Amino acid sequence: MTDARPARLSALRALLTKEMLDGLLISGLANLRYLTGFSGSSAMLVVTARDATLVTDFRYETQAAEECEGACDVRIEASSLWKGVWDTIGDGASVRTYGFEGLHLTHRDAQRFSDQERRIHWRPTHDLVEGLRVVKDVGEVAAVRSAGWVATTALGRVLDQVRAGLTELQVCGILEHALRDAGSEAHPFPPIVAGGPRTALPHARASQRVLLPGDFLLLDFGATVQGYCSDITRTVVIGLSDAKQQEVYDVVLQAHAKAVDGVKAGMSGREADALARGYIVARGYGDEFGHGLGHGVGLEVHEAPRLSRTAEGTLPAGAVVTIEPGVYVPEWGGVRIEDDVLVGENDCDVLTSFPRDLIEIGR
């Protein structure tokens, strides 16, 4: 496969020209990894029209040399990353304008710019690299697909072991174990494992609650492969489902299908959201779908673009997004079904293959 990083740096440099910036300081770790390949947890990157230099510390000396080869220079800094940044930028004869990432720098760190004596004018930038990351290349799509495979493989093994009497935390442990066995490098976020009425809480964390016969069990989790994330949700029933569970499940399942059938490049995030929302509203559960339809997924598990009632941006071909309609009935329970899809010109391609019909565990 060709190395995608030089083209990414070129695209970023075109943005610098457009923004009239002489350079850019990158502090967001996902942005840094996208441009250089560096996967460590402490570094900054200085990009100018001619140079790109990664500044990191001695712990990452070998790793940075290997990962960044062919993409940028590496500077190992003994005292602090900031000293390395100042030394990289230097002090030219004339005033220059540098950008920094306003979303990826604390106020305290940004104060360093005004404390400096150098002839640099600093200007906050927003989403320059994030914008480039929206359209995935072939290698990135393959990595998300692998992360999807790891997640669905683990899910199959977990559902074989789930039964009434286990706590949510125990199920979470079985899930994390299965994810690691299947090869997940990291958990993109702490798995959501919720049973019974707690499935009505869209952001429930696993608790000591014991699973009971007839409970919904909602599992929302992901895997990581080569830095790329997957994000998937399934809701099952422990034992036999009742009529209301079947109805709510069917509403979400049909809404999910409408979205998967209809999402394609050129529509807005709002239009994509409406594919599922319109159906849920028509079935009488509109007030119980309190979040957006989905979000981009890649080096971060939540990234651009958004699919929601207020998302006016257009979905491009090559975006990878989640489709995750849900219906939550307070104090009763909720259902969410989530998959990751690659947006195409005329349709979308599901990257997380796992059965979607209602599963009754141990029936």
Added chain:
Amino acid sequence: MTDARPARLSALRALLTKEMLDGLLISGLANLRYLTGFSGSSAMLVVTARDATLVTDFRYETQAAEECEGACDVRIEASSLWKGVWDTIGDGASVRTYGFEGLHLTHRDAQRFSDQERRIHWRPTHDLVEGLRVVKDVGEVAAVRSAGWVATTALGRVLDQVRAGLTELQVCGILEHALRDAGSEAHPFPPIVAGGPRTALPHARASQRVLLPGDFLLLDFGATVQGYCSDITRTVVIGLSDAKQQEVYDVVLQAHAKAVDGVKAGMSGREADALARGYIVARGYGDEFGHGLGHGVGLEVHEAPRLSRTAEGTLPAGAVVTIEPGVYVPEWGGVRIEDDVLVGENDCDVLTSFPRDLIEIGR
């Protein structure tokens, strides 16, 4: 147990008076939890001499009401947390000065202050609540001790299952599973699981490397109970150890013992660090101990105070810190032994009880 939160808020208000602040905006989630008990992931807290108001969104309505009762008011904001913050602060007749947490706000969010039309002067503050959190009360120490028990219980179960032929990722899965079974609410950080030469990397992440007979295996991980973290490291050998492994292990073990025997209130972080470092230097491995002796542990797994060559601050009685000397020989391997201790007036109390002599797995 008495509710510690009112006394914490009083102590913070005394700091506001000292800093001549009319109010403080708290955005650091651990600080927020310390003052109010709120354990969600999206909220801000406005504290003045008279009032304390937590602003959060509809997802946390029930949870915030329960967790914050007796500590502060709760405002549920439909559109954005910032709107709730502005409405809480209001617009008085005279100019007032508010502080914010410079380390817990992005540059982009801090820009909102200058965009506001209100008569508020905003000033960055540093470590106000963090300073209060250094000395733990009885309930906090009990929570760290519980988190230590969960971690050591899991470790025992993992060492029963470890063997040559497993990958680091598989061991990581066994460990995460055991932690959840023992009741850990969350992983304070992704476990470090490193085998063979990779133990020389102090921040190695679990990989697909297969454990071989004679390998060092280093496990550095923690558990979370009631929001409080533990942090522990053990290094074992798969099968029989050789003479060099025994020597390096002994250096670290004796250095660990010197620190545990000597750490007490009133010494500086630098003096505590020297207890172990002096011994390691005397044994000829000074250059191979590249990090500090330890750090505070509590609601965050890395917090104040620091124990290192440059830490001049004094350790108070009631601080909970890690003691984690290590020796790392590049391309050969490394040993680290880490425990959490409660600093007392005349000694320290180990909160993570687990054997420290060299364990040879499956011998």
